[in-house]
Amino acid sequence: MTRRHQRLFVVGDRLGWSIDDDSERLVRTAHRLGYRVGSNTWLRVLRRQRVFQHNHFNALQPRWLESSHRLGLSYFHGRPGTPGYPEFDRAYAALRANTARVDCVQVTHAEMQELVLDAGVPAERVFKIPIGVDLEHFPLAPGRGGPEFVIGSFLKDGVGMAEGYEPKLLKGPDVFVAVVDRLRHTIPELSVLLTGPARGYVRRELERLGVRHRHVVAPARGALAQAYHATDVCLVTSRQEGGPKAVLEAMATGVPLVTTRVGQATEVVSDGENGLLVDVDDVEAVVAAVERIHADAGLRERLRTNGRRTAEAHAEEQLDPLWANLLEAFVASRD
Numbered sequence: 001m002t003r004r005h006q007r008l009f010v011v012g013d014r015l016g017w018s019i020d021d022d023s024e025r026l027v028r029t030a031h032r033l034g035y036r037v038g039s040n041t042w043l044r045v046l047r048r049q050r051v052f053q054h055n056h057f058n059a060l061q062p063r064w065l066e067s068s069h070r071l072g073l074s075y076f077h078g079r080p081g082t083p084g085y086p087e088f089d090r091a092y093a094a095l096r097a098n099t100a101r102v103d104c105v106q107v108t109h110a111e112m113q114e115l116v117l118d119a120g121v122p123a124e125r126v127f128k129i130p131i132g133v134d135l136e137h138f139p140l141a142p143g144r145g146g147p148e149f150v151i152g153s154f155l156k157d158g159v160g161m162a163e164g165y166e167p168k169l170l171k172g173p174d175v176f177v178a179v180v181d182r183l184r185h186t187i188p189e190l191s192v193l194l195t196g197p198a199r200g201y202v203r204r205e206l207e208r209l210g211v212r213h214r215h216v217v218a219p220a221r222g223a224l225a226q227a228y229h230a231t232d233v234c235l236v237t238s239r240q241e242g243g244p245k246a247v248l249e250a251m252a253t254g255v256p257l258v259t260t261r262v263g264q265a266t267e268v269v270s271d272g273e274n275g276l277l278v279d280v281d282d283v284e285a286v287v288a289a290v291e292r293i294h295a296d297a298g299l300r301e302r303l304r305t306n307g308r309r310t311a312e313a314h315a316e317e318q319l320d321p322l323w324a325n326l327l328e329a330f331v332a333s334r335d
Contacts, residue, residue, distance in 0.1 A: 007036040008331050009043055011053045015161055017197060020220045023053040025316060029323045031151050033329055038093040049245055050331050057087060060094035065101055072104040072330050075112050076242025077263065095119045104330045109264040130264045132316040133248035140254045140308055141229035148191045152231030154224060154246045156196045164198025170239035177205040179237065181287045184211055187294055195227050228253035233293050238262045239280050248314050251307030256300050258289040274306040
């Protein structure tokens with residue numbers, strides 16, 4: 001007879017990118033905190049387990065809602081009413097209809113915390129825990145020098161997991177291209193370094209503009225440090241985010257950061273101190289911020305030093321007490 005809720009199960013999306021990385025991090029955290037993590041293979045036959053999913057779009061489907069398991073999930077992003085993203089409305093409607101079915105929700109920033117609370121999830125089941133950074137895999141880089149000024153973009157901004165020629169506009173690839181288009185006239189030594197899957201739209205546009213660029217496909221997020229170390233500024237032009245992870249990864253590696261006011265960036269970044277914050281869709285502001293970093297060595301050093309301190313404060317292990325609270329309520333508690 002199966003013991004009820006005897007261990008934690010952590011479910012990713014099996015796409016090999018950000019959500020699976022989140023799941024791997026939670027497994028490591030759970031192990032550090034002394035919890036057993038079961039093999040997902042057994043979920044096909046087990047009942048009444050604790051199952052945590054970082055992809056709330058999957059978690060809020062009938063397969064899981066109608067299962068016997070207790071359910072935990074992350075609600076990273078997905079503002080209902082976002083044009084072109086009806087799945088955001090469907091997921092939020094499912095959350096509102098199943099607040100009694102969801103046992104815990106992780107959010108990474110205040111906007112999603114308010115959204116989840118407004119859906120009717122009880123406050124004691126909502127845990128604000130930022131996405132941390134693995135300092136071992138993202139060490140501080142030595143100072144960069146060289147003939148090029150390299151803008152780094154480290155995300156997935158195309159639809160699907162193939163070439164990604166259709167832009168995923170939520171990630172702002174059109175804004176990124178517009179920014180680079182302007183900067184190529186004021187920074188002649190400009191080049192672009194891309195990582196992540198489905199970057200076809202950006203690559204095609206950079207080729208059209210005649211901008212020097214490289215696309216490096218890393219096997220996992222933990223292998224991205226070399227790309228950051230080859231970068232002079234990390235640029236995030238997203239319109240909505242849960243993190244993004246690039247914020248703390250750039251800070252950890254000492255790369256000056258320019259990011260839109262999205263996700264946990266709004267709470268982690270202090271403008272002018274550890275990064276530069278700009279409004280969503282403000283191309284001119286992004287251009288001006290990159291030009292400031294390019295021209296001001298003192299600013300670059302301040303962002304590098306303070307950014308590393310911020311990353312150290314958000315190292316994965318530093319977040320263990322927050323996850324301990326969630327796991328105590330979700331895994332250790334009895335029905």
